[in-house]
Amino acid sequence: MMLRLLLRVPVAVLFVCAIPALSLAQSAPCGGPFEEWLAAFRREALSQGITSQTLATAAPLLKIDAAVLRKDRGQQVFAQTFVEFAARMAEGYRLPQGKERIKQNAATFARIERDFGVPAPVIVAYWALETDFGANMGDVPTLRALSTLAHDCRRPDLFRAQLLAALRILQNGDLTLSQMKGPFAGELGQLQFLPANYLEFAVDYDGDGHRNLIRSTPDALASAANFAAKLGWRRGEPWLEEVRVPADLSWDQSGLDIRHPRSQWAQWGVTRAHGEELKRDGLEASLLLPMGRHGPAFLAYPNFQLVYLEWNQSFVYATTAAYLATRIGGQPRMTSTGKVVSLSVDQMKQLQQELLRRLYDIGKIDGVLGNRTRVAVRDVQKKLGMPADSYPTVELLRKLRTPAG
Numbered sequence: 001m002m003l004r005l006l007l008r009v010p011v012a013v014l015f016v017c018a019i020p021a022l023s024l025a026q027s028a029p030c031g032g033p034f035e036e037w038l039a040a041f042r043r044e045a046l047s048q049g050i051t052s053q054t055l056a057t058a059a060p061l062l063k064i065d066a067a068v069l070r071k072d073r074g075q076q077v078f079a080q081t082f083v084e085f086a087a088r089m090a091e092g093y094r095l096p097q098g099k100e101r102i103k104q105n106a107a108t109f110a111r112i113e114r115d116f117g118v119p120a121p122v123i124v125a126y127w128a129l130e131t132d133f134g135a136n137m138g139d140v141p142t143l144r145a146l147s148t149l150a151h152d153c154r155r156p157d158l159f160r161a162q163l164l165a166a167l168r169i170l171q172n173g174d175l176t177l178s179q180m181k182g183p184f185a186g187e188l189g190q191l192q193f194l195p196a197n198y199l200e201f202a203v204d205y206d207g208d209g210h211r212n213l214i215r216s217t218p219d220a221l222a223s224a225a226n227f228a229a230k231l232g233w234r235r236g237e238p239w240l241e242e243v244r245v246p247a248d249l250s251w252d253q254s255g256l257d258i259r260h261p262r263s264q265w266a267q268w269g270v271t272r273a274h275g276e277e278l279k280r281d282g283l284e285a286s287l288l289l290p291m292g293r294h295g296p297a298f299l300a301y302p303n304f305q306l307v308y309l310e311w312n313q314s315f316v317y318a319t320t321a322a323y324l325a326t327r328i329g330g331q332p333r334m335t336s337t338g339k340v341v342s343l344s345v346d347q348m349k350q351l352q353q354e355l356l357r358r359l360y361d362i363g364k365i366d367g368v369l370g371n372r373t374r375v376a377v378r379d380v381q382k383k384l385g386m387p388a389d390s391y392p393t394v395e396l397l398r399k400l401r402t403p404a405g
Contacts, residue, residue, distance in 0.1 A: 030156035034064055037151050041160070048164055054171040061143035061177070068140065068148040071184040081342050082290035082316050090324035091333075094128040098328040101133055108205070108218050116225040117235030121329035123224050125321050126191060126311070128328075134190040137214065138183035142166055142195070146186040162186050165195035174202070174211045189213030190220035193227075201227040232306035237283065239303035240322040242273040242296065242334050245287070252388035254287040255378055256300060256309075256371055261285075265299065273335045290319050291340045292391025298323075315370055343392055348373075351392050354400040355380065 028040035041062075042055055055062075080088075102109055102120045109120035131137050146166055149159035166186065169175050175188070182188050188198055190213060202211035205222035213220045246269035253260070253268075263280040265287070271277060278299075285299040298319075308318040323334070343351060345367035352365045352373060360376035374390040381388040384399055 028150075028160065030151060030153040034151055038062055038147075041150070041163070044160075045164060045167060050164065050167045051171060054167055057177060058143050058167060058170060061141050062147045063144060064151065065140070065144045065148045068145050068184045069152060072149060072152070072154070080316060081340070082319050083295065083340075085316050086320045086323055086334075089129060090320050090327060094132075094324065095327055097133060098124045098128050098324075101127070102328070105217065105221065108221060112205075112222050112225045116222070116229040116233070118225040118228045118233050119325075119329065121325045122228065122233075122239065122307075123221055124328055125325035126224055127221070128324065129317075129321055130192045131190050134217065134220070137181070137190060137192070138187070139181050140184050142180040142182050142186050142188060143170075143177070145182075145184050146195070149186065159186070162195045165199050169195055169198055174198075175214065179212075179214055189223075190217065191224045191227075193223070197227065198223075201230060228307045228311070231310050232302075234303055234306070237303055238301050239308065240288075240301070240319075240326055241285075241299045242326075242331070243278070243287075243299050244271045244273055244275065244335075245293070245297045246270070251289075251293055252378060252382055254289050254293075254388075255375060255390050256286045256288060256305060257375055259284040259286050262299070270299070273332075288319065289389050289391060290316070291342070292393075293387055293389040295340050295391070296334045296336045309371075313370075314368075315374075340391070341394065343369075343394065343397065347394070347397055348392070351377075351397050351400065354397070358400075 028037050028044055030037070045055060046052065098121070101124055105120075109123070112123070113119060127133050143163070143166055146159055146163040150156055150163045152159075163186075166180065166188075169188075170177060170180065180188065182192070185194075187194055193202065193213060198211070198213060202213055202223045203219065203226050204211045205218040206216050208216070210216075211219055211223070213223055243265075249268060249270070261282045262278050262285055263282065265285060266278040266280050270287070283301065285301050286305070288298040288300040288304075290296060290298075300322075304318070304322055308322045309315075312318055312321070327333070348367040348369060349365050352362050352367070355362050355373065355376045356365065358380065360372075360379070362373045362376050363370065369392065373392075377392050377396070378388045378390040380400065381390075381396065384396070386396060386399075
């Protein structure tokens with residue numbers, strides 16, 4: 001599944017996702033003298049179908065940009081809680097502007113929903129978070145950024161694949177060299193697609209013969225819908241719903257890896273946020289507690305897992321994007337923000353080290369509460385006789401650091 005590596009939002013918060021590496025023949029080795037690397041890359045590009053004319057057009061931008069390297073090295077781990085991030089990103093001007101954008105583009109969104117099954121609020125929420133509705137798409141020349149990162153030895157294969165894809169976009173005539181600008185990591189357009197995703201998912205929705213995700217709003221919006229549809233969006237189904245959870249619920253039933261029919265959640269006393277009964281049907285959902293049992297609670301439906309967690313694998317970003325879409329769609333502000341004391345980044349790293357020492361698969365130690373860390377936290381909470389709500393506390397960290405016996 002082709003996902004973006006890096007997501008840019010207007011406040012320059014960075015989230016890391018994964019995309020499969022593309023198969024590259026005779027790939028240029030990373031690092032070393034840039035001219036030697038570039039000569040090898042040119043040979044590789046020609047073998048991949050990039051023309052000598054395209055390479056000549058791109059040549060002025062195939063160079064190292066020290067500012068790109070500084071920004072790449074300066075990335076900060078995203079460590080805000082869901083409530084903190086949602087308060088900044090899913091409130092204020094994005095709500096009225098999002099609703100107004102739906103009105104302004106009503107015909108386009110109606111056509112998109114017919115063609116792809118994705119509702120307007122879902123697309124508009126991403127549009128808002130990615131680039132403030134196209135207002136902040138970045139101004140770094142894309143080919144220069146990708147040349148820099150492809151030559152660098154941190155993630156060369158991935159960015160070399162993106163550089164080849166960007167050259168294909170140029171060669172196809174979808175974008176001109178002067179139009180290909182964006183953030184330092186090479187994303188393009190109003191919905192910030194990496195070039196490989198641009199090639200695979202972009203659509204010409206305004207009928208001008210080009211897939212221009214920078215200047216054509218219809219192309220950008222429909223391409224986002226196409227991406228969501230290809231990820232598996234289920235037409236006519238919800239994605240996230242705030243709920244009220246009884247205090248005696250078995251908390252170990254929470255978590256995105258556990259699913260029950262909505263009728264089962266209703267039987268256990270879970271209601272909608274303002275007390276209305278849930279539908280007692282077979283639609284499966286997971287109980288999502290972004291900040292544990294003392295914070296807000298949501299039912300996360302298949303669309304959340306199929307699309308939101310694949311579009312961007314940052315747990316906090318995915319939940320915020322889904323929540324913002326419900327708000328733009330007319331739902332009220334969440335009723336519970338909770339008074340939850342969260343671990344600091346350093347404390348989270350200590351927790352992850354303790355979990356890793358106990359052989360839990362949590363990925364890398366990065367101070368971020370991702371889904372694998374949450375699953376491990378829930379399991380160790382159960383073993384320690386604590387409420388297993390998947391949210392780490394100082395008490396849990398203290399217990400993990402206390403020698404047994």
